[in-house]
Amino acid sequence: QVRLMESGGGSVEAGGSLRLSCATTNYDYEHFCMAWFRQAPGKEREWIARIRFGGYQQYIDSVKGRFTASKARNTLYLQMNNLSPDDTAMYYCAADRPQWTGSRWFCRGNYDYWGQGTQVAVSS
Numbered sequence: 001q002v003r004l005m006e007s008g009g010g011s012v013e014a015g016g017s018l019r020l021s022c023a024t025t026n027y028d029y030e031h032f033c034m035a036w037f038r039q040a041p042g043k044e045r046e047w048i049a050r051i052r053f054g055g056y057q058q059y060i061d062s063v064k065g066r067f068t069a070s071k072a073r074n075t076l077y078l079q080m081n082n083l084s085p086d087d088t089a090m091y092y093c094a095a096d097r098p099q100w101t102g103s104r105w106f107c108r109g110n111y112d113y114w115g116q117g118t119q120v121a122v123s124s
Contacts, residue, residue, distance in 0.1 A: 001025075001026055002024070002025065002027045002095065002113045003024070003026065003027075004022055004023070004025075004094070004114060004115035005022065005115055005116065006020060006022050006091065006092065006115040006116065006118040007020070007021050007022075008020040008118060009118030009120045010119075010120070010121070011121040011122075011123065013122070013123050014083060014084050014085060014122055014123065014124050015082055015083065015084075016083050016122070017079070017080060017081045018083065018120060019077060019078070019079050020078040020080065020118060022036075022075060022076040022077070022078075022093030022115055023074065023075050024075065027074070027095055027113065029053075029097065029098055031098035031105040032051075032071065032095070033095065033096040033107035033108070033111075034050075034052065034069075034071065034096075034111075035049060035050045035051070035094045035111060036048050036049040036067075036069060036076075036091060036092070036094075037092045037094060038091045038092065038120075039089055039092070040086075041088075045092070046060065047060065048060045048062075049063065049069040049078060050069075050107075051069040051070070051071060051076070053098070057069055063087075066080065067079065067080050076093050076095075078091070080120070083120075083122045085122045085124050087122050088120060088121050089119075089120060090117040090119050091117060091120055092116075092117045093114075094111035094115070095112075096108060096111045096112050
């Protein structure tokens with residue numbers, strides 16, 4: 001059974017930094033498909049970063065240049081710099097199994113596996 005567990009959240013002042021981690025269990029795919037999402041109070045959950053095999057990364061505009069996703073062994077990371085109060089949210093990591101077309105691997109863009117979340121609070 002695939003398991004994801006986030007850590008690293010906390011309370012920081014605006015302009016500060018945090019590094020989130022997402023430890024995975026039984027998710028050992030060379031062609032990995034992973035992402036970070038967040039959900040602020042009263043708002044819908046939104047994806048903020050996608051990272052997959054081959055070095056592909058994609059970020060929502062509001063975090064470009066400030067957030068960086070990376071993966072090392074069985075852990076997904078999210079380095080968050082220059083945080084603002086608008087970044088206050090519960091942050092989740094997500095993963096999906098890669099799909100095989102018969103000639104190549106690809107990521108669906110949907111995620112079947114989720115962590116329980118880690119809270120980030122940024123004060124002004």
